[in-house]
Amino acid sequence: MELLFLEPIFKERIWGGSRLKTDFGFDIPSNTTGECWAISAHKNGATNIKNGKFSGMSLKDLWMNHKELFGQGFSVRPREFPLMVKILDAKADLSVQVHPGDAYAKKYENDLGKAECWYILNATGDAKIIYGHSAKNIEEFKNLALNNQWDKLLTSVKIHTGDFFDVPTGTVHAVGAGALILEVQQSSDTTYRLYDYGRTDDSGNLRELHLDKSFAVIKAPHKSSNNDIEVIALDNESTLTVLTSNKHFEVQKLFVQGNLCFMNNAKYLLVCAIDGEAVINGYKVKKGDSFIVPNQIKDLDIIGEISLIITKEAN
DSSP: OOOEEEEOEEEEEEEEESHHHHTTOOOOSSTTEEEEEEEOEETTEEOEEOSGGGTTOBHHHHHHHOGGGTTOOTTTSOSSOOEEEEEEEESSOOOEEEOOOHHHHHHHHSSOOOOEEEEEEEEOTTOEEEEEEOOSSHHHHHHHHHTTOHHHHEEEEEOOTTOEEEEOTTOOEEEOTTEEEEEEEESOOOOEEEEOTTOBOTTSOBOOOOHHHHHHHOOSSOOOOOOOOEEEEOSTTOEEEEEEEOSSEEEEEEEEEEEEEEEOOSSOEEEEEEEEEEEETTEEEETTOEEEEOTTOOEEEEEEEEEEEEEEEOO
């Protein structure tokens, strides 16, 4: 059974830059490319398999037609592939936003909710994120927001390379300029924009805000969801770091130096190489590569020096 490598999809954004090219070597469409959809089966951008017998097939079609690769039958499997992995390049600040949970998103957007998490790949200069707010309840939040008292309301956090943040649904957040982030999320493209610094689109119009929907899903008061991160020593000088585990996904960082046999006990794995290079089960893997480990592969034989972000679907 083969590892299934994916062809990324790129999205141009008003806040995007060129670091997906300079840092990862991707062939991006412009110098305002904000997002690399590395692993996706979403209707707004499904990545294709680029090797082996499934070459050219979208992940969406693979999920629907080859249940054996994902370790579950049609009767118990969600209709949509549940996860997505992106890399974000923020040359400018992203809008302040919030994501709905499953019930609200299904009712109003015909989409999944959007719980996510961020691994900071690189943070230049004085890079920050917005993570949470100061309001004691939603009434106080509305009052401060509607009176444009954003400096009083929003919580700003300085970030560093290697930081990690859980961003559950209902969390007010924004990625700041200078951040390069790997994002694991539910397979959703639903975002509610709260504040956008008065920016305009290409036609000179203010970008749309979604205040009513935002107020309906914001959690107030804000509670940080970041837990203590566990680092496990493996063979040689390799380490496994458990970054988060929740009802949607588990995310790990695997650093390998030398030789390592990594055992897979999940239904399948989503893997992104964020640094270095190695040979994995006979495949040359380098920074920027993303692949799926199908259910039938229970061991990854890794030789080299590489850092991988590994995502598992929650049981």
